[in-house]
Amino acid sequence: MIRLQPRAMPSKLMGYLAPVIALCLTLLSGLILFALLGVPIGEAFHAFFIEPVSTLYGLSELGVKAAPLILIGVGLSIGFRAQVWNIGAEGQLILGGICGGAVALYFYEVEAWYVLPLMMLAGVIGGMLWAAIPALLKTRFNANEILTSLMLTYVAGLLLSFLVHGALRDPDGYNFPESRLFHDAALLPVIMEGTRLHIGAIVAVFVVVAGWVLLSRTMLGFALKVNGAAPRAGAYAGFGQKRLIWFSLLFTGGLAGLAGLFEVAGPIGQLLPTISPGYGFTAIIVAFLGRLHPVGVLFAGLVMALSYLGGESAQITLNLPVAVTGVFQGLLLFFLLATDVLINFKIVRNVRRQL
Amino acid sequence: MNETILLAILTIITAATPLVFAAIGELVVEKSGVLNLGVEGMMLVGAVSSFTAVHVTGSASLGVLAGMFAGVMLALIFAFLTLNLQSSQVATGLALTIFGIGVSALIGQPLIGVAYEGLPKVQIPVLSDIPVLGRLFFGHDILVYCSIALVIAVSWFLKRTRAGLILRAVGDSHDAAHALGYPVIRVRYLATLFGGGCAGLAGAYLSMAYAPMWVENMSAGRGWIALALVVFASWQPSRVLFGAYLFGGISILQLHAQASGTINIPSQLMSMLPYLATIIVLVLISRDQGRIRRNAPASIGKAFHPTT
């Protein structure tokens, strides 16, 4: 029998190593999965992990997919540290897209410099407003933010669908549920010619740095960490818990809203009934894989972006279902949670019978 | 009784049944002190597994069993990670949901568009033929009766049996239960697996009776609503039944309203109703913190590592 023995100190080494081990285990089980699906392992591996990033365009697409994941992941990692479980980032992303997109459509054919900043502002505010609902319900009525934020995600999806079927539908679009294509002034500048890589990627890197400073060098960041690790100690220190809940939710909501705006004003260029392949949920994995650390989130975001690209590429070349991506993401989180045990516990051989 | 109203009530029963299964299972899990947020994932995998089994074998009972088995398997992963490896219950539950969505979509790929006639109805001679009442109380599929029996059984188990008492004790204070020599981990394993089986059964009901077909992500948040129902019910089985029928009612009424066209509200807005209702109910229940604290299992969500 083996058993777990608590370590006197959490292992720093394992903190870095655990995500790597988890990635390797995911890769291994991925290969087994491919074998089960009857796909040649070598080809599948190539299609999934090599091909998507073998060209410059592929790399730029990695940035396109990683940007929203990193934006939301940084927000979530800060909120999760404070034990504020906002899992409705997907809904906040959608609201950001709706609000920012509405601004773009309102200023349709206005060629002015201020359109894009206004859209970004609207995106951020939209995400924040949507996140403010669970914050209010949590601080005023003690309602569980996991359930409220998640329910609001379904509501947000329906709201978007309602709008593109109605108020925001393209008047010349033959009743297709989609908005007009945004004008150039409402589209994000591309930072690499011939690709879709937009300034959102730069913003994401900036947010990583800001998040890192916030978490490691400010009293607010410290207060968030204390509130997560020992809420009563936070109350004793005088860090208002409600304030921290509000901050966590609004911060993540704002970033998710911005990510949503970047999607509609970037790769998509209009409002559609679906504007995200679940970035808000995948960002949860990104946050955990990145050790709830903004710099870790940067790398984790790239890894998870690859899983999206790999899924698409495997679908095209090998006719594999896209759902493989979801399985990979789930497996990765499982392995990560499992290997995390190594941070706080040592695995020892049991010499004596355990009670 | 008006035929439309009768039909509506009948569909409410089918809409409520998966919620009953999922919520009563989660109630037992939470009573043991474990919070499994992966109900949605377990439901989906249960739904796709049962549909696959029924599609391959043609046997409805094998389908139901497959759904339950799949739910138990996913719960086993959860139990191993949280109970043996001490991972965060919240994070692991989310992982279970994400994994369940992915796996069910993968398995269900070939099943999209496959037809199934649904679970057979139990026809009781004479009784089922009574006008109105006969159709209201008799002639449902077997799982509807099972769901009600299950609620009664769980209620009896928790209140009247020694095993139920131990389960509640473990949920109230795992340290005290451990000090008295009760096997905390084993009790929680069994409760978690039971919850998985129930969630799988809920999924099986969705794909085999409610729909009956397989659609990606077909649970559409019902797993989460089931979680909210447990809070709504203040962890009391009989109230789970009430809550599930209430929610079944809301979701069916909005469907009927949409279909009949009597109310001129866009369908998307009507479809928001069950989710908004969940939020409102949560707020109403949670505002009384004392009530939550008195009823919620005290050690819910906390990791247990036996030190002695």
Add this chain to the structure above:
Amino acid sequence: MSVSAPRSDTQLVSMQAISKQYPGCLANDAVDLNLGAGEIHALLGENGAGKSTLVKILYGLLQCDSGHIEWNGERVNIASPAVARDLGIAMVFQHFSLFDSLTVLENIALGMAVDADATLHLRIREVSERYGLPLDPDRSVYTLSVGERQRIEIVRCLLQDPRLLIMDEPTSVLTPQEVNELFVTLKRLASEGVAILYISHKLDEIKALCDKATILRDGKRVASADPAVESARSLAALMMGDELSDVEPRSSSAIDTAIMQLSKLNYPASDSTGISIQDVNLELKQGELLGIAGVAGNGQDELLRLIAGEVMPSGGSSIVVKGLDITNSGAGVRRTQGLCCVPEERLGHAAVPSMSLTENVLLTAHHRMSMTSLGLVSKAASRRFANEIIEKFNVQCSGPDAMASSLSGGNLQKFIVGREILQNPDVLVVSQPTWGVDAGAAAAIHKALRALAASGSAVLVISQDLDELMQLCDRISALCAGRLSQTYPTSEVTVQQVGLLMGGAALEAST
């Protein structure tokens, strides 16, 4: 006693050469313990001497590494508490293993591995009446007081007709009057032939109750003694070894200037399990040590959180420090105004277990010790302060990067008290300063508190340990069910009188 205790030559239980090794510490080192029927046997020792480990082995919660146990002269292997119960061993824990949301009946059923049925209901009533331990089987535990909770444990043990009853520090949660009642019950049990193993570090209790005493120090049995013959001082010498030092004579440094006034302090309980603070009035003078006695669960935690600013009092209350009304200020403002607090619970309340000492310094000291510049935290400053605390308070740890949870209770308490004292507060409120702390650390903490008072600050000590308060403080009052008694100079009241205050009674003819 009218009935003489039946004694036999063979021991009821005999533990021989018991050893138990924990990672980094030898908890029991070849300990012997013998106990006859009808004997009340004291197991005496400081915190950390190995008492709990030894009885956990006897009760089957732990397995010893070497040595063995004989029961009625036969070697037994007590693999689990169930085996212990079958032999006739029952135990009342220091921290009760009770389930708050369940009823008394259900709790007892769980403790005895029987069904919660009508028969048990009846037996509970019988036993509780017979031994004068009133208890309603249908009440939910969360509605009961600490004393009533202990009664559940005792009744549960008695229902098993035990031949050996182990009691782990049973009086730490009781008023002196309740202690007397407990002793009557225990003596009656002993007269019926039940052996009692009584764990304590309170010498006067042991002298009043026990026939024999086994004294442990650092995991070893250092002596067996007859408490009737030994003096409290000689027992203390055995228990503490060379750490025993004479208590310094107390000299008050109080000046007649009020530095903190609490008036009409009210706080409603958040739910039925909490205690309401009712109409607390208190004036704290410069340079004085004021003690608040009381049995745990009478509102100590609530009072501390109210003063610290973690929760806000209801309208009409007022808290004034150095002339400034801080009733509605948060914890940070109060610290800046010179009011620092040390809550009872070290891990999770006074300190974050998973954070380093450097980070834990930041928790409270950033207000008064300027540890931020331009909005950014200065790690160097908090590290410096952590080092200063470690040095001045002789905290045993691996350095300022050590995690709070890696420190022993005594060292962490020294660190926390040091963190507040070195901020040089005008008022320090400290709850249970030496709870679960070894003698050396307790002495150091007492000395530091006295020094702080001598420097002109006011110190409010909330403690369950009446001896500590009588020794340390200039004035004393007691908290009972959320109400604070009048305050009396410690030199003018007896322990018994404070006991009355702790029970909610008023002193009539007091000076």
